[in-house]
Amino acid sequence: MSKEVFDFNGGLKRKLVIAFIVGAVLLAVGAMLPSGGHGEAEGDHTELASADDHGSDHATSEKSEGDHHEAEASHGESDGHAVEGDHGGGHEKSWFDRFKVDFWINNIYFTGLALIGLFFFAIQYAAQAGWSAYIIRIPLSMAHWILPAGVLMIATFLLFSHDIFHWTHADLYPEFLEDGSINTHFDALIAGKSGFFYLLSEPGTFPVFFVLRMVVFFAAWYFLFKKLRDLSNLEDQMGGDSYWYKLRRYSVAFLLVFAVSSSVSAWDWVMSIDVHWFSTMFGWYVFASWFVAGLALITLITVLLKEAGYLTQVTANHLHDLGKFVFAFSIFWTYIWFSQFLLIYYANIPEESVYFVERMISDKYAPVFFVNLIMNFFFPFLCLITRDAKRLNVFLKIACIVIILGHWVDFYLMITPGTLGESGSFGLTEIGMYLMFGAAFLFVVMKALSSYALVPKNHPMLEEAKHHHI
Template identity: 50%
Template sequence: MSEEKFIFTAGAKKKLIIMLVVGVVLTVLGIVMANSGGHGHEEVAAAAGHGADATHGGGHGGGAGWLKRLYTSLWINNVYFVGLALVGVLFVALQYVTQAGWSAPIKRVPEAFGYWLPIGGVLMIVTFLVANHDLFHWTHEYLYDKASPEYDSILDNKKAYLNFGFFLGRTVVYFVVWTLLFFLIRKYSLLEDKVGGTEPWYKIRKYSVIFVVFFGVTSSTSAWDWVMSVDPHWFSTLFGWYVFSSYFVAGLAGITFLVLKLKDYGYLKVVKADHIHDMGKFVFGFSVFWTYLWFSQFLLYYYSNIPEETIYYVDRLVNDHYSPYFLSLVFINFVIPFFVLMTRDSKRQGAILKIACIVILIGHWLDFFMMITPGIMKNEGSIGFMEVGVTLVYLSAFLFVALTQLSKAGLVAHKHPMMKEAMHHHI
């Protein structure tokens, strides 16, 4: 098999630069509109919304301004795109841990996603250092002072875990270990193209096992840190799994979409309809899995009906700023993928699968928006030019990194020991 190379053309780079510029323009426009009152901050919140504020963590410092809204958008996209990168590495690792051969022709695509990890780590740490008081209510020292009228006994009981130094330390450890294991996997993956044989494969499997085990723990702890602690009084025993499911289905949709686009441009000739079908089944199956966890988490709080627990959903269902988004989650992330991808033929049709992947990627960005924004912005969160603009900036940067790395190595791991099996894959 001859080596296939991806060429990151000047035209493709130009499109990403245009996307980046559009994102910056929209972000600036959103900031200007927020400062001029065009965002609707002058609206009076519903009484139920105010009640939620009073009982659920409280505000910390008046109305939310454009800067706080910008920090929130940055945090959402930090979490979301780091998740896509992690799923890229996890997907590759799982293929080696399970000794799967069918995915050998496409493994370079999820590998390329992993290069966002060190960049995403730096962005996340810098954002936390700059904006921690705006993003996380528990970072305010007066909450732990028993002499202060703002003293919070619930948070005081959690301070052994929720404190600035330990939070930052955990985040640094996550990214250092994730990135180190990714680069070790990538190193031997590229070596495999040079020397062939099974020795690199066994090395990759060893590091993949370590990554899967470490990720199995840190996927939950990072979800508690980066997302659940935005609402520091509330907790869910399902939350780590829920965040993982949202990450995983979005990551699978991103991998599938990029594989299909590469095929549209004449690349990945060894990838057949059967490989695409398998990716479609993963996207379909984990959309159902996400829905199962979404409903399970909601049902637990619905039938227990304990006020300090249900307030999480009250903030999202009663508040007019969020209820349309919240109610649309199941439709976008379950109903559309379920019915569109239910049949065998739909999973083998590139055009249909690409549309489903785009819907899922947008839908799970919205899922993270709904997990994070109400806890930070209270009654003043919405999706406008600023949110769209920041997302486009991140998306263009993420794609630029991934496509650059795709162009630096063979697009197909032609000396993978299971490539022959992959080429005869049939379902």
């Protein structure tokens, strides 16, 4: 049995360092360019809060049955949280505002890739799958990012929460001020949801319950990842099937934890940005986007390793299975996307439809809205629809690269309109941040791949993987 170990050599490290430096340079250049958006009143939370374009209209819409956009305008005049020009482009956010939002987007995206790596690993053991035994270490290596992701996520929230989450502003909650007068900033809908964020603290103070969930999720994910990684390494060293059974039990435990935590984290970290809007399908939607991107990355790494002379046991049959997963779950993502969109479209309720209105009609986001569909459905569907395409490296590489980039665009579209409004943009700042995160993520993944055998030498399903044929 092969004992090959991935050689994370100096050449690869230099390329990743160069990519990181290029990203940092692009960020710096983006800050200096006029399009970087050095806006006014940086740090004024009332203006930053206005990025939740439909946020402040909802409290007014509960008091009036009038037109949604008229309600938004009237509320903006009265409470100061909606700044005139958010829809018209009169107020522009600063480059640093974009930096904060881009940091959050990449946090969410790369956390998802790490989790899907562990999710895929756990599924193989829980389902007693044999075909994937040769490639199982690739998704496991992706999960090494969970710890850095947790540190970055918590730090980012503590530093930038007021600029990303409208519900964190204290003046939204007391209906009456201390002198007994009515608080014109009070938002009844957000106040009604305050228990979800502030269960263990007063609304508008530090969101203990929200942060506690974040810490607990990352702690649980990292604990289960560490157990699965250690058991996999012990299986290599000791042999036998006892560790395989333990891996199955811990894999099932992770899947149960992930089933709940992935949905709640999607509500917390993404959906609550558009705090007046909600979708009962949103947890599934974020999971689908994460899953397709993660599958594409697993497939791309497998193909590149095989082309570099590793994973000689992996055949076109194994690649075909990976290609089928990428193809099928691209369609699954589209099904979830269309189901969520169609329900909101034909109901045409202002509080729901505004989410798509500000993405489909806006000059800023309408192109991205349709590019998202092209990159994540039409292109992979047409590229991988044939049997041969799923077995050829060139088609798999092209499709996977497009999907990996496309689902970053998907998260950009989920987060940016609700934070930056019409001041959102796509340019050097976004590309630079993505390069920096991507380089750091791949450095961790490659270092992990080089720390143990690419193929687990005592996996009990290796013989089944050897004779896998479809």
